[in-house]
Each structure stands twice: as C-alpha cells, then as structure tokens.
Amino acid sequence: MKRILVPTDFSEHAENALKAAVLIAKKTKCELFILHLLEVPNQINDTITGGSSIPEEMLFIKKANEKLQKITEQPYLAGISVNVSVQYERTFSGILAFNKKNKIDLIVMGSHGTSGIEELLLGSNTEKVVRLSEIPVLVIKKDVRDLKFKNMVFASDFSPETKKPFIKMRDFAAIFDANLFLVFICTPNSFKTTLDAEKIMSKFIKNYEIKNYSLHIFNDTNVENGIVNFSKTIDADLIGLCTHGRTGLAHFFTGSISEDLVNHVTKPIITFKI
Structure with a gap:
C-alpha cells in the first residue's frame, strides 16, 4: 500500500x-x-x-x-x-x-x-x-479518537472467488497486527449445517499463511443482521466485506445488503472488489 x-x-x-x-x-x-x-x-x-x-x-x-x-x-x-x-x-x-x-x-x-x-x-x-x-x-x-484496528471481522461465503479480497483483508489486518475473525453467516434462506460450514472454511483457510485468526459460524435471520450481531459479540473495530462489482455483493451478499451495511452500521467498514 x-x-x-x-x-x-x-x-x-x-x-x-x-x-x-x-x-x-x-x-x-x-x-x-x-x-x-x-x-x-x-x-x-x-x-x-x-x-x-x-x-x-x-x-x-x-x-x-x-x-x-x-x-x-x-x-x-x-x-x-x-x-x-x-x-x-x-x-x-x-x-x-x-x-x-x-x-x-x-x-x-x-x-x-x-x-x-x-x-x-x-x-x-x-x-x-x-x-x-x-x-x-x-x-x-x-x-477516530477512540478508533483502533484490533479486532477485525471478515464476513464471507469463502467461495474461490473471494480469495483475492481475502488476501487484501489479511494484509490489511497484518498492518495493525489485528485479530481477524472469519465468519460464515447461516440464515434460513442460505442454510448450511455446522459441519458443512466448517469444512468450507477449513478448506479455504489452509491455503494461506495467516496468524491471529479464528473461524466462526453465526446463525441469524438474515445476512445483514448476522454480520452486525456477530460484530457486536466480539466487539469488532472493523467489518470487511467482498463486493462483486455491478451485481452487488457475492452470493449471499445480494440486493441492498451492501448499501444498508455501509449506510446504517456504525462500525467502520472496508470493502474489497472480487
């Protein structure tokens, strides 16, 4: 950078x-x-x-x-x-x-x-x-008087196309030696068992050199609420998301979720283009 x-x-x-x-x-x-x-x-x-x-x-x-x-x-x-x-x-x-x-x-x-x-x-x-x-x-x-970049959330479906955005998020977290919380949001409309979600995340993360990270699965009524509520539970300082160009956020990040999070969430948000 x-x-x-x-x-x-x-x-x-x-x-x-x-x-x-x-x-x-x-x-x-x-x-x-x-x-x-x-x-x-x-x-x-x-x-x-x-x-x-x-x-x-x-x-x-x-x-x-x-x-x-x-x-x-x-x-x-x-x-x-x-x-x-x-x-x-x-x-x-x-x-x-x-x-x-x-x-x-x-x-x-x-x-x-x-x-x-x-x-x-x-x-x-x-x-x-x-x-x-x-x-x-x-x-x-x-x-920003109280702003710190210690706990960072990266919310994703951990599909292959999110690899490059994840690398950028990993590198950004490394600048501040931050704790990186990787979270998979499960909803009634996009449900995966805990076992399936764990397999997806474990397969994804094994390809990268990364420290100070943890894997999480969080259930909520929709993706937006899941990201917000999970971020509160770990007292996140920053939320990271993947964007998908003209079609909005990849996979479960669809419709108005990107705009809603950017406009309504009080925590800082960083977005990365797929």
Whole structure:
C-alpha cells in the first residue's frame, strides 16, 4: 500500500476519514491524496480553457484551495506526505477517475453512520463508489479518537472467488497486527449445517499463511443482521466485506445488503472488489 485517497467536502465526517487515513499512513508510510470535487456547471470548462471569466465558479475554486491548504497545516498531518487536488466532476465518477490516474491503493471516506453518508456522498453515490471501485474502500462512521484496528471481522461465503479480497483483508489486518475473525453467516434462506460450514472454511483457510485468526459460524435471520450481531459479540473495530462489482455483493451478499451495511452500521467498514 503506497497511496491513500481521502475525498473531502470539508465536513466533520470527512475530517474523521482523514484522521483514520493518517493512522494507516503512519503505519505504512503511505502518501495521502486529499480530493475535493466541485460539481459546477459545464461553463466552467470555458474558464479553465481560457474562455470568459465566471466569477462565482472561480470563487468556489479559490475557496476550495484555501480550505485544502488549511487542512495540510493541521498538526496531525505532520511528517506525512500530502497531496491536495480540486476536480470538476460528479462525486462518484470523479473519485473513480482520480483513482486510476493516480494509482490509488485505498479510498477512505467519511460517513454520518446511521443516516447514511451526507454532504460528501449523498444518496446513491455511496453505493456506487463501494460497488464500482476496483480498489478497497474504507468507510469511517465516527470520530477516530477512540478508533483502533484490533479486532477485525471478515464476513464471507469463502467461495474461490473471494480469495483475492481475502488476501487484501489479511494484509490489511497484518498492518495493525489485528485479530481477524472469519465468519460464515447461516440464515434460513442460505442454510448450511455446522459441519458443512466448517469444512468450507477449513478448506479455504489452509491455503494461506495467516496468524491471529479464528473461524466462526453465526446463525441469524438474515445476512445483514448476522454480520452486525456477530460484530457486536466480539466487539469488532472493523467489518470487511467482498463486493462483486455491478451485481452487488457475492452470493449471499445480494440486493441492498451492501448499501444498508455501509449506510446504517456504525462500525467502520472496508470493502474489497472480487
């Protein structure tokens, strides 16, 4: 991991994400990229390319750059390589384009928790970034003063296609020397006996070098509740999930589960693309 992106709308939630990114950067010696996106009228292109002046839009750009400069002067960023940028695109598409151009390894986004992501990522932008991003996305829900990455949950069906996401989750846990709890959620609509679930998980994990881990099977009414309730029982600091691109979360992670968890769960969530 070399480069971390933090999109910001200058809100408290975005600052929480930045502080979480700083924790990771200090562990990995990553560069931080702070991005502010301006969804301005198409006429701004005339200004950028030397056309007639548009005072209002230029004022927005100036203010955004001033705020970004103030962010870089915060004491908690001391000793960290920080790059700032203002882009003129829609939020989710701008983030995805910036990732590819700058070879970002991790996105860290701020969220309002149970109310969903506000200001920075309104409505479907949250689900779009999580669902379409080719790189891991970490969503932070609260002030990071009490944030620690000691107990991490990885919820999966442990199918072959989750191997690459699991490796990324394993490596992320290793950065913090965290305890990794691997959990298979059983529901009435996706039932497996304990014996069958144990065989699937044991076969999956034997292919990897990993320490500080444990295997768990958890029964609940549905997958979302299972992930939330299991995470509470072990006092998880972070929940890891696999995403499956345009079709949502793989196998039992279907429908609105990904969006519901990202928008409603108060714990930090990290997602990995299959």
